[in-house]
Amino acid sequence: MTNEDKKELSPAMEDYLRTIYKFEEKGAMVTTSMISESLGVAPASVTKMMKRLASMDLVEHEPYRGVGLTANGEKAAAEMARHHRLIELFLTEVVGVPWDRVHDEAHRLEHALSEYLEDRLADILGDPKVDPHGQLIPCKDGRVAVRNLRMLWELEQGTRGVVAEIEDHDPALLRYAAERTLFPGTEICVVERDPYGGSVIVALGAERCAVGQDAARQIWIETNDTTS
Amino acid sequence: MTNEDKKELSPAMEDYLRTIYKFEEKGAMVTTSMISESLGVAPASVTKMMKRLASMDLVEHEPYRGVGLTANGEKAAAEMARHHRLIELFLTEVVGVPWDRVHDEAHRLEHALSEYLEDRLADILGDPKVDPHGQLIPCKDGRVAVRNLRMLWELEQGTRGVVAEIEDHDPALLRYAAERTLFPGTEICVVERDPYGGSVIVALGAERCAVGQDAARQIWIETNDTTS
DNA sequence: TGCAGAATTGAGCCGCGTCTAAAAATAACC
DNA sequence: GGTTATTTTTAGACGCGGCTCAATTCTGCA
Ligand SMILES: [Mn+2]
Ligand SMILES: [Mn+2]
Ligand SMILES: [Mn+2]
Ligand SMILES: [Mn+2]
Numbered sequence: 127m128t129n130e131d132k133k134e135l136s137p138a139m140e141d142y143l144r145t146i147y148k149f150e151e152k153g154a155m156v157t158t159s160m161i162s163e164s165l166g167v168a169p170a171s172v173t174k175m176m177k178r179l180a181s182m183d184l185v186e187h188e189p190y191r192g193v194g195l196t197a198n199g200e201k202a203a204a205e206m207a208r209h210h211r212l213i214e215l216f217l218t219e220v221v222g223v224p225w226d227r228v229h230d231e232a233h234r235l236e237h238a239l240s241e242y243l244e245d246r247l248a249d250i251l252g253d254p255k256v257d258p259h260g261q262l263i264p265c266k267d268g269r270v271a272v273r274n275l276r277m278l279w280e281l282e283q284g285t286r287g288v289v290a291e292i293e294d295h296d297p298a299l300l301r302y303a304a305e306r307t308l309f310p311g312t313e314i315c316v317v318e319r320d321p322y323g324g325s326v327i328v329a330l331g332a333e334r335c336a337v338g339q340d341a342a343r344q345i346w347i348e349t350n351d352t353t354s
Numbered sequence: 355m356t357n358e359d360k361k362e363l364s365p366a367m368e369d370y371l372r373t374i375y376k377f378e379e380k381g382a383m384v385t386t387s388m389i390s391e392s393l394g395v396a397p398a399s400v401t402k403m404m405k406r407l408a409s410m411d412l413v414e415h416e417p418y419r420g421v422g423l424t425a426n427g428e429k430a431a432a433e434m435a436r437h438h439r440l441i442e443l444f445l446t447e448v449v450g451v452p453w454d455r456v457h458d459e460a461h462r463l464e465h466a467l468s469e470y471l472e473d474r475l476a477d478i479l480g481d482p483k484v485d486p487h488g489q490l491i492p493c494k495d496g497r498v499a500v501r502n503l504r505m506l507w508e509l510e511q512g513t514r515g516v517v518a519e520i521e522d523h524d525p526a527l528l529r530y531a532a533e534r535t536l537f538p539g540t541e542i543c544v545v546e547r548d549p550y551g552g553s554v555i556v557a558l559g560a561e562r563c564a565v566g567q568d569a570a571r572q573i574w575i576e577t578n579d580t581t582s
Numbered sequence: 583t584g585c586a587g588a589a590t591t592g593a594g595c596c597g598c599g600t601c602t603a604a605a606a607a608t609a610a611c612c
Numbered sequence: 613g614g615t616t617a618t619t620t621t622t623a624g625a626c627g628c629g630g631c632t633c634a635a636t637t638c639t640g641c642a
Binding site: 583584585586587588589590591592593594595596597598599600601602603604605606607608609610611612 | 613614615616617618619620621622623624625626627628629630631632633634635636637638639640641642
Binding site: 385386387397398400401402417418 | 618619620621622623
């Protein structure tokens with residue numbers, strides 16, 4: 127019945143969808159300017175594309191308020207996220223590309239990955255669940271595990287947790303994290319917070335290190351408290 | 355001085371250039387209709403693109419006669435051919451993709467491969483000289499070895515040689531060749547030619563097999579005769 | 583509550599890469 | 613060698629995905 131089942135999405139559309147997806151993952155509401163900035167494109171271009179995507183039932187656009195993915199849109203976006211993250215992991219694990227370089231490469235390659243190759247990569251990597259930066263890899267049907275992540279920056283003093291995810295678009299941040307051995311999986315404890323906004327002091331086993339605000343806002347921690 | 359050194363080429367332009375390159379490799383003169391057919395695009399689109407490429411000094415276009423790559427164009431095209439063929443080899447060797455599927459995948463991926471990744475692949479593969487179908491991989495500066503190839507179809511009875519190359523765009527042909535163990539490197543001898551155009555009978559060691567005309571026109575043999 | 587500044591949208595433009603239909607040049611054939 | 617068939621080019625159109633600039637809407641603050 128629904129005769130527009132398999133729209134062929136352009137690379138540009140895929141980029142927009144994955145960008146929105148990335149923000150929604152973090153629970154943020156998604157505005158024109160966020161997309162505009164993240165994609166390096168004029169705000170008016172975003173608006174125009176949102177209309178197009180809305181007409182394809184991939185996005186819901188509330189003028190002047192923001193956008194959100196529809197069920198269809200989320201499906202397509204998860205697909206892209208899966209491509210992107212599988213490629214990132216493949217590049218680090220198999221090709222030997224350092225983790226601060228894989229994002230840009232994956233960004234270019236994701237649109238060119240066939241379903242067949244996607245399956246081959248997943249196979250070789252043993253059906254991985256997370257990419258090199260800790261981002262969840264959606265499975266084929268688009269489903270993802272749910273996690274309760276909190277910004278390192280917002281944790282109260284004394285909180286314990288595990289590094290879950292580090293924003294992957296800025297190579298310098300990734301190197302900054304690596305210098306402090308803040309990798310996904312690293313256990314940490316917040317020792318001290320400068321109330322006037324400088325750094326968080328974090329303990330990693332016996333070591334401790336300072337993490338500046340800008341970085342601490344881009345590092346996500348999984349805590350074991352039951353914030354119901 | 356020359357301020358237009360590094361034009362950024364669009365994927366479409368890269369496709370046109372690599373297509374012309376592919377024909378020139380085989381010593382053919384390149385016409386609008388050949389490109390049109392090979393790229394699945396209207397002849398008028400080819401003409402228009404040829405003008406654009408000519409204005410960028412990548413192509414020389416003699417109206418109504420044909421086109422050829424300039425030095426710049428050949429550089430750029432060799433770059434694409436290198437990408438394409440490195441990817442094909444990587445996919446067969448590392449990812450385990452069968453040789454009749456790699457062409458289409460490489461065709462999509464080639465435009466998204468950075469110089470950095472290109473180098474990584476070449477490294478992993480040990481600076482290879484030929485792709486899975488026997489096509490030569492240009493080195494970074496665009497240089498390629500010279501070979502003296504002849505169509506299997508045009509060899510006289512009794513000629514000995516080695517399979518050098520099999521056209522890679524048609525998966526069925528590649529499977530056809532594989533069934534007969536006609537891989538790059540296989541030694542063969544032409545036992546018999548049907549003068550009325552059916553098949554060539556080829557000996558491979560003790561075995562022999564028939565190769566139909568359409569296939570024999572797409573299989574290239576390196577012979578050891580000194581055709582000076 | 584009204585207003586200034588910021589965010590968003592609308593209108594209109596542009597280049598790319600495609601198409602179709604018609605004109606022009608070349609090639610084939612009798 | 614002239615006529616016909618084929619190939620190629622020209623002309624004009626279109627959709628996409630960007631942009632700029634102006635109009636609109638929303639927000640924060642006096
Ligand atoms: Mn996929
Ligand atoms: Mn990542
Ligand atoms: Mn290259
Ligand atoms: Mn090949």
